[in-house]
Amino acid sequence: MYVKQISVFVENKKGRLAEITKLLAENDIDISALSIADTTDFGILRLIVNKPEEAQKALKENGFAVKETKVIAIGVEDKPGGLAVALKALDDAQIGIEYMYAFVGKNDNEALVILRVEEQQKAVEVLGGCGVRVLSSDQVYSL
Amino acid sequence: MKHFWDETLECMDRARRRELQNERLLKLVDRVYKRVPYYRAKMGETGLLPSDIKSLDDLQKLPFLTKIDLRDTYPFSMFAVPMDEIVRIHASSGTTGKPTVVGYTAADIALWSEVMARTLSSAGVTKKSFMQVSYGYGLFTGGLGAHYGAERVGASVIPTSVGNTQRQIQLMHDFGSTHIACTPSYALFIAEMIEEMGFNLGEFKLQAGTFGAEPWTENMRKEIESRLRIKAYDIYGLSEIIGPGVSFECEHQKGLHINEDYFYPEIIDPDTGKVLPEGSMGELVFTTLTKEGMPLIRYRTKDITSLTYGTCACGRTLVRMNKPQGRSDDMLIIRGVNVFPSQVEEVLLKTGGISPHYLIVVDRVNNLDTMEVKVELTDAMFSDSVKGIEALERRIASSLDSVLGIAAKVTLVEPKSITRSEGKAVRVIDNRKLL
Known part of the structure; x- marks a missing residue:
C-alpha cells in the first residue's frame, strides 16, 4: 500500500544532481517520479525508483546521506478537478499534506501523484472511500 | 603635550624598577605558595620552596601555568584569598566546555583602574574628555576595564557597551564624545554606519580611540584613522592577567608598553619552555606581581611576540611588546x-x-x-x-x-x-x- 521513496541530501553545488542520476543509470535504476525541495544551502531530492533497495545501496556507497520514507501513490482522473477530489477528501478529514509531487509519466486517463501526509493509514482509507485509486508498491515500481 | 598618567612609575629608571619587581616577586611567591595548594603542589614536583626564589633571576625555576591549569582548578581553586575578599568574578572562554574564571579583590580592581588609566592617558584621555566605552560590558573584561580606567582619569564616561550602533552614533554626535574604546572591527563598523546615516564627520569631536581584544593589522589602523579622522591606539590584555590594561601604545606607536611593574613579561620557546634572549620571538609569559585575587606565576599567553627594552622616545622605560604575530595554540x-x-x-x-x-x-x-x-x-x-x-x-x-x-x-x-x-x-x- 505504501511506496518506498528515497530521499537524498544534496548540497547546492554544481553537478550534484548529474552525479546522482549518473550513478542510478550505471546501476540500471529507473526513476519514475522525483521532486526537489530546496533552500539556499541544500536541497532534498526525493525519488521513486523501480529498485529502491539497490538505489539506496548505490547512493550510500558513494557517500550520500540517504533516507527511506514511506509515501502514498495515487491515481486520479486526468481531467480538471481530478486531483481536487482527492485533496478535498483529505482536507475534510483534517489530514495535512507535508508534500506532494507528480509522476514523470502517467497511465491511460489517469494522472499519478505521490503524497506524504501526516496520518498515512487514515489517508489511505479516506482516499479509497472517495474513489481515488491508491497504487500498490509493485504497481509503482513497475511503472 | 605629554600623555602620562603616572610619569614617575612609567618612566622609572629600569634598575630601580627591577628592585621593585624583585621585591614584589618574593612576596608573590610566598603568598601563592601558602594560599594556593594547586601551585604549591606544582612547585613540590621539583622540590622547589619559596626560599629558592631570591630574585627575578630565579623566576625560570618556577613552573608555568596555562589555561589547562585554570580548567583543572575551575572555578575558584586558583584564588589566593578567601571568597569574602573577592568582589568581582569575570569569565572568558576556556579550551573546553568550562570557562576561564578570574576573581578580583577590591585592590585588584584598583590596580585594573590604574593600569587602564595609564592606557587611556597615553591615548590622550584627560578629565576633560568624553569617553565612549563601546566594548561589551559583562563577563567580558573589555567594557568594565575601559570604564574603570576612564573614571579613574576623571573623564565623562558614556557606557554605551556594544551594539545598537545607530544610537551609539547619535550619542557620540550629540554628547561630543572625544574618545572611544571598542574592538577595531566595531570601530570600522561604526565608521560605515556614520556614512550610511548621512552624518558629516566634521560634526563629531572624536579625537582618538583605544582598540584591542582582537587581532588587527596596520591596514585596519590606517582605515580606522582615515574613516573616523582619529588616531588609533592598540591596546592588549587578557582576562587571566587583568583584562585590558596589560600593555598599551604611546603616541610613537613602536610597540605596546607593558605595565611591567605589575605584569612581568618573559619570552619563552613554546616547545622547550626555555627563556629566550632579549629581542627573540617567542611565547609571551606573564607573572602578575601584585594581584591578590588570582595571582598567576608564569602564565603562558600562547601569544607569539618579542620584547624591546630601552627608553622609548615618549620617555617611558616600560618594556615594549610587538603586536602578537600569531598563537602557539589553535585559539581563534x-x-x-x-x-x-x-x-x-x-x-x-x-x-x-x-x-x-x-x-x-x-x-x-x-x-x-x-x-x-x-x-x-x-x-x-x-x-x-x-x-x-x-x-x-x-x-x-x-x-x-x-x-x-x-x-x-x-x-x-x-x-x-x-x-x-x-x-x-x-x-x-x-x-x-x-x-
Whole structure:
C-alpha cells in the first residue's frame, strides 16, 4: 500500500544532481517520479525508483546521506478537478499534506501523484472511500 | 603635550624598577605558595620552596601555568584569598566546555583602574574628555576595564557597551564624545554606519580611540584613522592577567608598553619552555606581581611576540611588546571572543547523532568577523524534511551560541565532503588574513 521513496541530501553545488542520476543509470535504476525541495544551502531530492533497495545501496556507497520514507501513490482522473477530489477528501478529514509531487509519466486517463501526509493509514482509507485509486508498491515500481 | 598618567612609575629608571619587581616577586611567591595548594603542589614536583626564589633571576625555576591549569582548578581553586575578599568574578572562554574564571579583590580592581588609566592617558584621555566605552560590558573584561580606567582619569564616561550602533552614533554626535574604546572591527563598523546615516564627520569631536581584544593589522589602523579622522591606539590584555590594561601604545606607536611593574613579561620557546634572549620571538609569559585575587606565576599567553627594552622616545622605560604575530595554540579570536575548535567539537558531540567531521570557516565581511561551522550530515541526522534539517541547524547554532558566546552560521554538508587530511585534521579556515 505504501511506496518506498528515497530521499537524498544534496548540497547546492554544481553537478550534484548529474552525479546522482549518473550513478542510478550505471546501476540500471529507473526513476519514475522525483521532486526537489530546496533552500539556499541544500536541497532534498526525493525519488521513486523501480529498485529502491539497490538505489539506496548505490547512493550510500558513494557517500550520500540517504533516507527511506514511506509515501502514498495515487491515481486520479486526468481531467480538471481530478486531483481536487482527492485533496478535498483529505482536507475534510483534517489530514495535512507535508508534500506532494507528480509522476514523470502517467497511465491511460489517469494522472499519478505521490503524497506524504501526516496520518498515512487514515489517508489511505479516506482516499479509497472517495474513489481515488491508491497504487500498490509493485504497481509503482513497475511503472 | 605629554600623555602620562603616572610619569614617575612609567618612566622609572629600569634598575630601580627591577628592585621593585624583585621585591614584589618574593612576596608573590610566598603568598601563592601558602594560599594556593594547586601551585604549591606544582612547585613540590621539583622540590622547589619559596626560599629558592631570591630574585627575578630565579623566576625560570618556577613552573608555568596555562589555561589547562585554570580548567583543572575551575572555578575558584586558583584564588589566593578567601571568597569574602573577592568582589568581582569575570569569565572568558576556556579550551573546553568550562570557562576561564578570574576573581578580583577590591585592590585588584584598583590596580585594573590604574593600569587602564595609564592606557587611556597615553591615548590622550584627560578629565576633560568624553569617553565612549563601546566594548561589551559583562563577563567580558573589555567594557568594565575601559570604564574603570576612564573614571579613574576623571573623564565623562558614556557606557554605551556594544551594539545598537545607530544610537551609539547619535550619542557620540550629540554628547561630543572625544574618545572611544571598542574592538577595531566595531570601530570600522561604526565608521560605515556614520556614512550610511548621512552624518558629516566634521560634526563629531572624536579625537582618538583605544582598540584591542582582537587581532588587527596596520591596514585596519590606517582605515580606522582615515574613516573616523582619529588616531588609533592598540591596546592588549587578557582576562587571566587583568583584562585590558596589560600593555598599551604611546603616541610613537613602536610597540605596546607593558605595565611591567605589575605584569612581568618573559619570552619563552613554546616547545622547550626555555627563556629566550632579549629581542627573540617567542611565547609571551606573564607573572602578575601584585594581584591578590588570582595571582598567576608564569602564565603562558600562547601569544607569539618579542620584547624591546630601552627608553622609548615618549620617555617611558616600560618594556615594549610587538603586536602578537600569531598563537602557539589553535585559539581563534572572533569578534573579540576567544574560540577554540575543541569547544565546537564538544558541542557537536553533545548534540548527538552528528558526525565528528566539521570545519570552521572564519571570514571578515564588511569589517565584521563571521563564523560558519560546516558539519557533515549523517544518515542518522537526515530526516527527509527541509524543516527537520533546518531545525537541526538551528539547534546546533543555538548550542554553539550558548557555549561560545557568539553567533555562528551552521551549514550541514554532504557526508565525506569535508577534506580528510593525513595527520592533523584541518579544522579551521581563517580567511581574514590578519597577520
